[in-house]
Amino acid sequence: MITGKNTIGTLNSARGTDTFKTFNPVENRENPWVFHQATKDEIDQAVQLATEAFGQYKNFSGKRKAEFLRAIADEIEEIGEDLITTYMAESGLPEGRARGERGRTMVQLRAFADLLEEGSWVEATIDVGQADKEPMPKPDIRKMLFPIGPVAVFGASNFPLAFSTAGGDTASALAAGCPVIVKGHPLHAATGELVSSAILKAAEKTNMPNGVFSNLNSSGISVGQELVQHPEIKAVGFTGSIAGGTAIYKLASTREVPIPVFAEMGSVNPVVVLPSAFEQSAHWAKQYALSITNGTGQFCTNPGLILGVKGDDFTQFIGTLGEEIAQISPASMLHPNIYKAFEKGIEVVTASGKTSLVGAYKGEAAPNFGKAKVLTVDADVFIANPALHHEVFGPYSLVVQCDSDQELEAAINALEGQLTGTLLGNSKELSEKTSIVDALKEKVGRLILNGVPTGVEVCAAMHHGGPFPSTTNAKYTSVGVSAITRWTRPVAYQNWPLELLPEALQNENPLKIHRIVDGIHTFNTI
Known part of the structure:
Protein backbone atom coordinates (compact mmCIF):
# COMPACT_ATOMS: atom_id res chain seq x y z
CA MET A 1 0.00 0.00 0.00
CA ILE A 2 1.34 3.43 -1.00
CA THR A 3 1.11 5.90 1.92
CA GLY A 4 2.61 8.99 0.28
CA LYS A 5 4.70 9.61 3.39
CA ASN A 6 8.38 10.33 3.81
CA THR A 7 10.60 7.61 5.23
CA ILE A 8 12.82 9.01 7.98
CA GLY A 9 14.75 6.05 9.25
CA THR A 10 12.09 3.68 10.57
CA LEU A 11 9.49 6.47 10.85
CA ASN A 12 6.82 7.26 8.24
CA SER A 13 6.20 11.00 8.34
CA ALA A 14 3.83 13.44 6.62
CA ARG A 15 4.05 16.74 8.50
CA GLY A 16 3.96 19.05 5.50
CA THR A 17 0.94 20.48 3.71
CA ASP A 18 2.51 20.59 0.23
CA THR A 19 1.39 17.54 -1.76
CA PHE A 20 1.71 16.22 -5.31
CA LYS A 21 0.77 13.26 -7.49
CA THR A 22 2.66 11.26 -10.08
CA PHE A 23 1.47 10.93 -13.68
CA ASN A 24 0.73 8.01 -15.99
CA PRO A 25 1.98 9.22 -19.39
CA VAL A 26 0.50 6.27 -21.32
CA GLU A 27 -3.01 6.85 -20.01
CA ASN A 28 -2.38 10.63 -19.89
CA ARG A 29 -3.80 11.04 -16.40
CA GLU A 30 -2.67 11.49 -12.81
CA ASN A 31 -2.08 8.47 -10.63
CA PRO A 32 -4.26 8.24 -7.51
CA TRP A 33 -1.57 8.44 -4.82
CA VAL A 34 -0.94 11.68 -2.91
CA GLY A 266 24.06 15.32 -20.46
CA SER A 267 25.83 13.52 -23.30
CA VAL A 268 25.30 13.21 -27.05
CA ASN A 269 27.63 10.19 -27.34
CA PRO A 270 29.22 10.86 -30.76
CA VAL A 271 29.47 8.03 -33.29
CA VAL A 272 32.19 8.24 -35.95
CA VAL A 273 31.46 6.21 -39.10
CA LEU A 274 34.66 5.21 -40.94
CA PRO A 275 34.62 3.99 -44.59
CA SER A 276 34.90 0.25 -43.88
CA ALA A 277 31.65 0.40 -41.88
CA PHE A 278 29.78 0.89 -45.14
CA GLU A 279 30.48 -2.75 -45.99
CA GLN A 280 27.66 -3.37 -43.49
CA SER A 281 25.79 -0.15 -44.19
CA ALA A 282 22.26 -1.58 -43.94
CA HIS A 283 23.15 -3.44 -40.74
CA TRP A 284 24.51 -0.36 -38.98
CA ALA A 285 21.63 1.82 -40.17
CA LYS A 286 19.15 -0.60 -38.63
CA GLN A 287 21.15 -0.99 -35.41
CA TYR A 288 21.39 2.77 -34.94
CA ALA A 289 17.72 3.35 -35.68
CA LEU A 290 16.97 0.89 -32.89
CA SER A 291 19.56 2.46 -30.57
CA ILE A 292 18.26 6.01 -31.15
CA THR A 293 14.72 4.93 -30.26
CA ASN A 294 15.60 2.47 -27.49
CA GLY A 295 13.74 3.50 -24.33
CA THR A 296 12.18 6.31 -26.43
CA GLY A 297 15.68 7.82 -26.57
CA GLN A 298 15.62 8.54 -22.84
CA PHE A 299 19.05 7.12 -22.05
CA CYS A 300 22.14 9.09 -21.09
CA THR A 301 23.96 6.94 -23.69
CA ASN A 302 21.56 7.65 -26.57
CA PRO A 303 23.58 8.14 -29.83
CA GLY A 304 22.61 11.77 -30.40
CA LEU A 305 25.36 12.54 -32.91
CA ILE A 306 26.67 10.62 -35.94
CA LEU A 307 29.68 11.95 -37.87
CA GLY A 308 31.24 10.88 -41.17
CA VAL A 309 32.95 12.12 -44.32
CA LYS A 310 30.77 12.96 -47.31
CA GLY A 311 30.57 10.47 -50.15
CA ASP A 312 28.18 8.15 -51.94
CA ASP A 313 28.52 5.47 -49.25
CA PHE A 314 27.77 7.88 -46.42
CA THR A 315 24.82 9.31 -48.36
CA GLN A 316 23.42 5.80 -48.80
CA PHE A 317 23.89 5.04 -45.09
CA ILE A 318 22.08 8.26 -44.13
CA GLY A 319 19.21 7.43 -46.46
CA THR A 320 18.83 3.92 -45.06
CA LEU A 321 18.96 5.27 -41.50
CA GLY A 322 16.12 7.65 -42.39
CA GLU A 323 14.04 4.82 -43.83
CA GLU A 324 14.57 2.70 -40.72
CA ILE A 325 13.69 5.57 -38.36
CA ALA A 326 10.46 6.25 -40.25
CA GLN A 327 9.27 2.68 -39.58
CA ILE A 328 9.66 2.75 -35.80
CA SER A 329 6.40 3.42 -33.99
CA PRO A 330 6.44 6.01 -31.20
CA ALA A 331 6.51 5.02 -27.55
CA SER A 332 5.56 6.89 -24.42
CA MET A 333 7.96 9.37 -22.92
CA LEU A 334 8.32 9.66 -19.15
CA HIS A 335 6.08 12.69 -18.59
CA PRO A 336 4.25 15.37 -20.59
CA ASN A 337 6.88 17.92 -19.56
CA ILE A 338 9.67 15.68 -20.88
CA TYR A 339 7.74 15.22 -24.12
CA LYS A 340 7.35 19.02 -24.44
CA ALA A 341 11.07 19.52 -23.76
CA PHE A 342 11.86 16.98 -26.50
CA GLU A 343 9.72 18.88 -29.00
CA LYS A 344 11.27 22.18 -27.90
CA GLY A 345 14.77 20.75 -28.26
CA ILE A 346 14.13 19.81 -31.89
CA GLU A 347 12.71 23.30 -32.52
CA VAL A 348 15.97 24.82 -31.24
CA VAL A 349 18.01 22.58 -33.55
CA THR A 350 15.93 23.40 -36.61
CA ALA A 351 15.77 27.14 -35.82
CA SER A 352 19.05 27.75 -37.65
CA GLY A 353 17.37 26.80 -40.91
CA LYS A 354 20.51 24.93 -41.93
CA THR A 355 19.51 21.39 -40.92
CA SER A 356 17.55 19.05 -43.14
CA LEU A 357 15.41 16.01 -42.42
CA VAL A 358 16.88 12.53 -42.76
CA GLY A 359 13.86 10.60 -41.52
CA ALA A 360 10.96 10.79 -39.09
CA TYR A 361 7.89 8.81 -38.09
CA LYS A 362 5.01 10.34 -40.04
CA GLY A 363 1.99 8.58 -38.55
CA GLU A 364 -0.28 9.57 -35.69
CA ALA A 365 0.87 9.25 -32.10
CA ALA A 366 -0.88 9.22 -28.74
CA PRO A 367 -0.30 12.08 -26.28
CA ASN A 368 3.21 12.01 -24.74
CA PHE A 369 4.46 9.53 -27.39
CA GLY A 370 7.71 10.79 -28.94
CA LYS A 371 8.05 10.56 -32.72
CA ALA A 372 11.61 9.63 -33.71
CA LYS A 373 13.49 12.12 -35.86
CA VAL A 374 16.95 12.28 -37.45
CA LEU A 375 18.32 15.47 -38.98
CA THR A 376 21.54 16.26 -40.83
CA VAL A 377 23.82 19.29 -41.06
CA ASP A 378 27.13 20.21 -42.63
CA ALA A 379 30.15 20.14 -40.35
CA ASP A 380 31.05 23.83 -40.75
CA VAL A 381 27.57 24.82 -39.53
CA PHE A 382 27.80 22.33 -36.66
CA ILE A 383 31.21 23.58 -35.53
CA ALA A 384 30.08 27.22 -35.57
CA ASN A 385 26.81 26.65 -33.69
CA PRO A 386 27.19 25.20 -30.15
CA ALA A 387 23.40 24.94 -29.84
CA LEU A 388 23.60 21.97 -32.21
CA HIS A 389 25.95 20.17 -29.79
CA HIS A 390 23.43 19.92 -26.95
CA GLU A 391 21.57 16.80 -25.93
CA VAL A 392 17.95 16.50 -27.08
CA PHE A 393 16.50 14.07 -24.56
CA GLY A 394 14.39 11.69 -26.63
CA PRO A 395 14.39 9.64 -29.87
CA TYR A 396 16.56 11.99 -31.91
CA SER A 397 19.97 12.12 -33.57
CA LEU A 398 21.89 14.59 -35.71
CA VAL A 399 24.10 13.44 -38.60
CA VAL A 400 27.11 15.69 -39.24
CA GLN A 401 28.54 15.54 -42.79
CA CYS A 402 32.21 16.47 -43.08
CA ASP A 403 34.20 17.40 -46.18
CA SER A 404 37.37 15.62 -45.03
CA ASP A 405 39.05 13.75 -42.21
CA GLN A 406 40.48 17.06 -41.07
CA GLU A 407 37.01 18.59 -40.76
CA LEU A 408 35.80 15.44 -38.99
CA GLU A 409 38.56 15.85 -36.44
CA ALA A 410 37.68 19.54 -36.07
CA ALA A 411 34.04 18.63 -35.40
CA ILE A 412 35.11 16.20 -32.68
CA ASN A 413 37.41 18.82 -31.16
CA ALA A 414 34.50 21.27 -31.03
CA LEU A 415 32.51 18.93 -28.79
CA GLU A 416 32.11 19.19 -25.04
CA GLY A 417 32.84 16.23 -22.73
CA GLN A 418 30.82 13.04 -23.32
CA LEU A 419 30.11 9.75 -21.59
CA THR A 420 30.87 7.63 -24.65
CA GLY A 421 32.35 7.81 -28.13
CA THR A 422 31.89 5.10 -30.76
CA LEU A 423 33.87 4.22 -33.88
CA LEU A 424 32.49 2.03 -36.65
CA GLY A 425 35.37 0.64 -38.71
CA ASN A 426 38.22 -1.87 -38.83
CA SER A 427 41.61 -2.19 -37.18
CA LYS A 428 43.47 -0.91 -40.24
CA GLU A 429 41.51 2.33 -40.17
CA LEU A 430 42.08 2.75 -36.46
CA SER A 431 45.82 2.45 -36.97
CA GLU A 432 45.75 4.89 -39.90
CA LYS A 433 43.43 7.50 -38.37
CA THR A 434 45.09 7.85 -34.98
CA SER A 435 44.46 11.60 -34.76
CA ILE A 436 40.69 11.03 -35.06
CA VAL A 437 40.80 8.27 -32.45
CA ASP A 438 42.90 10.43 -30.12
CA ALA A 439 40.58 13.41 -30.56
CA LEU A 440 37.59 11.26 -29.62
CA LYS A 441 39.42 9.76 -26.64
CA GLU A 442 40.06 13.24 -25.25
CA LYS A 443 36.31 13.91 -25.16
CA VAL A 444 34.87 10.70 -23.68
CA GLY A 445 35.01 8.28 -20.77
CA ARG A 446 34.37 5.11 -22.79
CA LEU A 447 35.50 4.25 -26.34
CA ILE A 448 33.31 1.72 -28.16
CA LEU A 449 34.25 -0.10 -31.35
CA ASN A 450 31.62 -1.52 -33.70
CA GLY A 451 28.69 -1.37 -31.34
CA VAL A 452 26.05 0.99 -29.99
CA PRO A 453 26.47 3.11 -26.85
CA THR A 454 23.09 2.23 -25.34
CA GLY A 455 23.57 -0.44 -22.71
CA VAL A 456 26.05 -0.09 -19.84
CA GLU A 457 27.41 -3.34 -18.43
CA VAL A 458 27.66 -3.55 -14.65
CA CYS A 459 31.21 -4.86 -14.17
CA ALA A 460 34.52 -3.96 -12.59
CA ALA A 461 36.08 -2.55 -15.77
CA MET A 462 33.15 -0.29 -16.70
CA HIS A 463 33.71 3.45 -16.62
CA HIS A 464 30.50 5.45 -16.80
CA GLY A 465 31.77 8.98 -16.60
CA GLY A 466 33.49 11.54 -18.76
CA PRO A 467 34.82 15.10 -19.02
CA PHE A 468 32.56 17.99 -18.02
CA PRO A 469 29.69 18.52 -18.71
CA SER A 470 28.92 14.81 -19.01
CA THR A 471 29.96 14.53 -15.36
CA THR A 472 31.36 16.82 -12.67
CA ASN A 473 34.43 14.61 -12.19
CA ALA A 474 35.76 12.51 -15.06
CA LYS A 475 37.88 10.41 -12.72
CA TYR A 476 34.93 8.53 -11.22
CA ARG A 486 33.46 8.18 -4.63
CA TRP A 487 32.20 7.94 -1.05
CA THR A 488 35.58 7.43 0.62
CA ARG A 489 38.73 9.27 1.60
CA PRO A 490 42.20 7.89 2.34
CA VAL A 491 43.61 7.98 5.86
CA ALA A 492 47.27 7.25 6.56
CA TYR A 493 48.51 5.94 9.94
CA GLN A 494 52.09 6.91 10.75
CA ASN A 495 54.05 5.00 13.43
CA TRP A 496 50.79 3.59 14.81
CA PRO A 497 50.79 0.76 17.37
CA LEU A 498 50.39 -2.41 15.29
CA GLU A 499 47.72 -3.86 17.55
CA LEU A 500 45.56 -0.72 17.18
CA LEU A 501 45.61 -0.63 13.38
CA PRO A 502 42.51 -1.56 11.32
CA GLU A 503 42.59 -5.22 10.33
CA ALA A 504 43.28 -4.30 6.69
CA LEU A 505 46.61 -2.76 7.74
CA GLN A 506 47.77 -5.29 10.30
CA ASN A 507 50.91 -7.34 9.67
CA GLU A 508 49.07 -10.66 9.79
CA ASN A 509 46.59 -9.57 7.10
CA PRO A 510 43.68 -11.27 8.93
CA LEU A 511 41.24 -10.30 6.17
CA LYS A 512 43.41 -12.09 3.57
CA ILE A 513 43.05 -9.17 1.15
CA HIS A 514 45.25 -7.88 -1.64
CA ARG A 515 47.60 -5.12 -0.43
CA ILE A 516 50.62 -3.15 -1.61
CA VAL A 517 53.49 -3.69 0.83
CA ASP A 518 56.72 -1.80 0.18
CA GLY A 519 55.66 -1.42 -3.46
CA ILE A 520 54.88 -5.12 -3.95
CA HIS A 521 51.34 -6.36 -4.71
CA THR A 522 50.74 -9.25 -2.34
CA PHE A 523 48.32 -11.24 -0.18
CA ASN A 524 51.11 -12.22 2.20
CA THR A 525 51.68 -11.31 5.83
CA ILE A 526 54.50 -8.96 6.79
Missing part, protein backbone atom coordinates in the same frame (compact mmCIF):
# COMPACT_ATOMS: atom_id res chain seq x y z
CA PHE A 35 2.61 12.39 -1.68
CA HIS A 36 3.65 14.75 1.10
CA GLN A 37 6.70 16.87 0.37
CA ALA A 38 9.31 16.78 3.14
CA THR A 39 9.53 19.77 5.44
CA LYS A 40 12.73 21.34 6.71
CA ASP A 41 12.19 19.69 10.10
CA GLU A 42 11.83 16.28 8.44
CA ILE A 43 15.00 16.88 6.42
CA ASP A 44 16.89 17.84 9.57
CA GLN A 45 15.59 14.76 11.36
CA ALA A 46 16.67 12.47 8.52
CA VAL A 47 20.16 13.98 8.43
CA GLN A 48 20.49 13.81 12.21
CA LEU A 49 19.57 10.11 12.20
CA ALA A 50 22.01 9.48 9.35
CA THR A 51 24.78 11.23 11.27
CA GLU A 52 24.11 9.13 14.36
CA ALA A 53 23.90 5.95 12.26
CA PHE A 54 27.25 6.76 10.65
CA GLY A 55 28.95 6.50 14.02
CA GLN A 56 28.11 2.78 14.07
CA TYR A 57 27.74 1.87 10.41
CA LYS A 58 31.18 3.10 9.33
CA ASN A 59 32.78 0.45 11.56
CA PHE A 60 30.70 -2.50 10.35
CA SER A 61 32.63 -5.33 8.72
CA GLY A 62 32.44 -5.97 5.02
CA LYS A 63 30.56 -9.18 5.72
CA ARG A 64 27.89 -7.41 7.75
CA LYS A 65 27.35 -4.70 5.14
CA ALA A 66 27.24 -7.37 2.42
CA GLU A 67 24.43 -9.13 4.28
CA PHE A 68 22.51 -5.84 4.30
CA LEU A 69 22.94 -5.27 0.56
CA ARG A 70 21.93 -8.82 -0.32
CA ALA A 71 18.89 -8.50 1.94
CA ILE A 72 17.87 -5.34 0.06
CA ALA A 73 18.05 -7.21 -3.24
CA ASP A 74 15.99 -10.05 -1.79
CA GLU A 75 13.35 -7.66 -0.43
CA ILE A 76 13.06 -5.84 -3.77
CA GLU A 77 12.43 -9.17 -5.45
CA GLU A 78 9.89 -10.02 -2.75
CA ILE A 79 7.74 -6.99 -3.66
CA GLY A 80 6.79 -8.88 -6.81
CA GLU A 81 4.29 -7.63 -9.36
CA ASP A 82 3.28 -4.52 -7.40
CA LEU A 83 6.69 -3.03 -8.17
CA ILE A 84 6.38 -3.78 -11.89
CA THR A 85 2.87 -2.35 -12.27
CA THR A 86 3.69 0.75 -10.21
CA TYR A 87 6.88 1.35 -12.20
CA MET A 88 4.94 1.15 -15.45
CA ALA A 89 2.14 3.41 -14.21
CA GLU A 90 4.59 6.15 -13.25
CA SER A 91 7.10 5.94 -16.12
CA GLY A 92 5.21 4.85 -19.21
CA LEU A 93 7.98 2.32 -19.81
CA PRO A 94 7.07 -1.22 -20.89
CA GLU A 95 6.98 -4.34 -18.75
CA GLY A 96 10.18 -5.79 -20.21
CA ARG A 97 12.10 -2.65 -19.31
CA ALA A 98 10.65 -2.72 -15.79
CA ARG A 99 11.71 -6.32 -15.21
CA GLY A 100 15.12 -5.76 -16.74
CA GLU A 101 15.79 -2.70 -14.60
CA ARG A 102 14.65 -4.50 -11.46
CA GLY A 103 17.09 -7.29 -12.28
CA ARG A 104 19.91 -4.84 -12.88
CA THR A 105 19.21 -3.14 -9.55
CA MET A 106 19.53 -6.45 -7.71
CA VAL A 107 22.67 -7.35 -9.67
CA GLN A 108 24.29 -4.06 -8.60
CA LEU A 109 23.48 -4.63 -4.94
CA ARG A 110 24.83 -8.19 -5.00
CA ALA A 111 27.96 -7.12 -6.90
CA PHE A 112 28.82 -4.63 -4.16
CA ALA A 113 28.12 -7.34 -1.56
CA ASP A 114 30.66 -9.60 -3.29
CA LEU A 115 33.15 -6.72 -3.35
CA LEU A 116 32.73 -6.15 0.39
CA GLU A 117 33.21 -9.80 1.27
CA GLU A 118 36.42 -9.98 -0.76
CA GLY A 119 37.64 -6.77 0.93
CA SER A 120 40.51 -5.51 -1.22
CA TRP A 121 38.54 -2.44 -2.33
CA VAL A 122 39.95 -0.48 0.65
CA GLU A 123 43.26 -0.18 -1.23
CA ALA A 124 45.45 -1.02 1.74
CA THR A 125 48.97 0.31 1.16
CA ILE A 126 51.85 -0.26 3.60
CA ASP A 127 55.36 1.12 3.76
CA VAL A 128 57.09 -0.62 6.65
CA GLY A 129 59.23 1.60 8.87
CA GLN A 130 63.02 1.34 8.90
CA ALA A 131 64.57 2.63 12.11
CA ASP A 132 68.12 2.15 10.83
CA LYS A 133 67.65 3.89 7.47
CA GLU A 134 70.30 6.53 6.71
CA PRO A 135 70.49 9.47 6.90
CA MET A 136 67.14 9.48 8.73
CA PRO A 137 64.83 6.73 10.03
CA LYS A 138 61.89 5.90 7.73
CA PRO A 139 58.51 6.11 9.50
CA ASP A 140 56.01 3.28 9.27
CA ILE A 141 53.10 4.54 7.13
CA ARG A 142 49.93 2.58 6.32
CA LYS A 143 47.00 3.89 4.28
CA MET A 144 43.47 2.74 3.36
CA LEU A 145 40.07 4.11 2.34
CA PHE A 146 37.38 5.08 4.86
CA PRO A 147 33.75 6.22 4.37
CA ILE A 148 33.18 9.99 4.38
CA GLY A 149 29.75 10.27 6.04
CA PRO A 150 26.05 10.72 5.17
CA VAL A 151 25.38 10.96 1.42
CA ALA A 152 22.45 12.62 -0.38
CA VAL A 153 21.31 10.80 -3.52
CA PHE A 154 19.02 12.35 -6.14
CA GLY A 155 16.77 9.89 -7.98
CA ALA A 156 16.89 9.91 -11.79
CA SER A 157 13.80 10.48 -13.93
CA ASN A 158 14.70 7.89 -16.57
CA PHE A 159 15.73 5.01 -14.28
CA PRO A 160 13.15 4.61 -11.48
CA LEU A 161 15.07 1.61 -10.11
CA ALA A 162 18.67 1.29 -11.30
CA PHE A 163 19.64 4.97 -10.77
CA SER A 164 17.21 5.92 -8.04
CA THR A 165 16.15 4.77 -4.55
CA ALA A 166 18.26 1.59 -4.34
CA GLY A 167 20.26 2.27 -7.50
CA GLY A 168 23.96 2.50 -8.12
CA ASP A 169 24.62 5.61 -6.05
CA THR A 170 22.75 4.28 -3.02
CA ALA A 171 24.24 0.79 -3.32
CA SER A 172 27.82 2.06 -3.64
CA ALA A 173 27.45 4.57 -0.78
CA LEU A 174 25.97 1.94 1.56
CA ALA A 175 28.76 -0.43 0.53
CA ALA A 176 31.36 2.20 1.43
CA GLY A 177 29.84 2.58 4.89
CA CYS A 178 27.88 5.79 4.32
CA PRO A 179 24.22 6.22 5.35
CA VAL A 180 22.05 7.47 2.47
CA ILE A 181 19.24 10.00 2.25
CA VAL A 182 17.43 9.77 -1.08
CA LYS A 183 15.72 12.82 -2.55
CA GLY A 184 13.11 10.87 -4.47
CA HIS A 185 12.25 11.87 -8.02
CA PRO A 186 8.72 13.29 -8.25
CA LEU A 187 7.94 11.32 -11.43
CA HIS A 188 8.09 7.95 -9.64
CA ALA A 189 7.48 8.61 -5.95
CA ALA A 190 5.34 5.47 -5.49
CA THR A 191 8.03 3.25 -7.01
CA GLY A 192 10.49 4.92 -4.65
CA GLU A 193 8.28 4.27 -1.65
CA LEU A 194 8.00 0.57 -2.48
CA VAL A 195 11.78 0.27 -2.81
CA SER A 196 12.30 2.26 0.39
CA SER A 197 10.11 -0.21 2.25
CA ALA A 198 12.32 -3.02 0.94
CA ILE A 199 15.48 -1.27 2.16
CA LEU A 200 13.99 -0.72 5.62
CA LYS A 201 12.87 -4.34 5.90
CA ALA A 202 16.40 -5.40 4.97
CA ALA A 203 17.84 -2.98 7.53
CA GLU A 204 15.63 -4.44 10.25
CA LYS A 205 16.44 -8.04 9.35
CA THR A 206 20.19 -7.38 9.41
CA ASN A 207 20.16 -5.11 12.49
CA MET A 208 21.34 -1.93 10.80
CA PRO A 209 21.25 1.31 12.83
CA ASN A 210 18.17 3.48 12.55
CA GLY A 211 18.88 6.24 10.03
CA VAL A 212 21.14 4.23 7.73
CA PHE A 213 18.55 5.03 5.04
CA SER A 214 15.83 7.64 4.54
CA ASN A 215 13.66 8.64 1.57
CA LEU A 216 12.27 12.17 1.19
CA ASN A 217 9.50 13.22 -1.21
CA SER A 218 9.92 16.35 -3.28
CA SER A 219 8.07 17.94 -6.19
CA GLY A 220 10.39 20.93 -6.58
CA ILE A 221 13.95 22.01 -5.80
CA SER A 222 13.64 23.10 -2.16
CA VAL A 223 14.21 19.67 -0.55
CA GLY A 224 17.27 19.07 -2.70
CA GLN A 225 18.68 22.49 -1.87
CA GLU A 226 18.21 21.91 1.86
CA LEU A 227 19.96 18.54 1.65
CA VAL A 228 22.93 19.81 -0.36
CA GLN A 229 23.43 22.72 2.03
CA HIS A 230 23.03 20.72 5.23
CA PRO A 231 26.37 20.78 7.08
CA GLU A 232 26.18 17.08 7.99
CA ILE A 233 25.82 15.90 4.37
CA LYS A 234 29.29 14.96 3.13
CA ALA A 235 28.71 14.19 -0.58
CA VAL A 236 26.01 14.15 -3.26
CA GLY A 237 25.13 11.71 -6.04
CA PHE A 238 23.05 13.00 -8.97
CA THR A 239 21.86 11.69 -12.33
CA GLY A 240 19.98 14.11 -14.55
CA SER A 241 20.27 17.24 -16.66
CA ILE A 242 23.25 19.55 -17.07
CA ALA A 243 21.22 22.42 -15.63
CA GLY A 244 20.25 20.43 -12.54
CA GLY A 245 23.68 18.91 -11.99
CA THR A 246 25.60 22.16 -12.36
CA ALA A 247 23.19 23.98 -10.03
CA ILE A 248 23.77 21.34 -7.34
CA TYR A 249 27.52 21.43 -7.95
CA LYS A 250 27.63 25.22 -7.52
CA LEU A 251 25.49 25.05 -4.39
CA ALA A 252 27.77 22.42 -2.83
CA SER A 253 30.93 24.33 -3.73
CA THR A 254 29.72 27.55 -2.06
CA ARG A 255 28.96 25.95 1.31
CA GLU A 256 31.06 27.01 4.28
CA VAL A 257 32.61 23.54 3.98
CA PRO A 258 32.36 22.53 0.30
CA ILE A 259 31.51 18.90 -0.50
CA PRO A 260 31.96 16.77 -3.62
CA VAL A 261 29.09 16.32 -6.06
CA PHE A 262 29.27 13.30 -8.34
CA ALA A 263 26.82 14.26 -11.08
CA GLU A 264 26.19 12.37 -14.30
CA MET A 265 24.63 14.83 -16.73
CA THR A 477 32.31 6.11 -12.52
CA SER A 478 28.67 5.80 -11.46
CA VAL A 479 28.39 2.22 -12.80
CA GLY A 480 30.39 -0.80 -11.65
CA VAL A 481 31.98 -1.62 -8.33
CA SER A 482 34.63 1.11 -8.69
CA ALA A 483 31.81 3.57 -7.92
CA ILE A 484 32.38 2.81 -4.23
CA THR A 485 35.51 4.99 -4.13
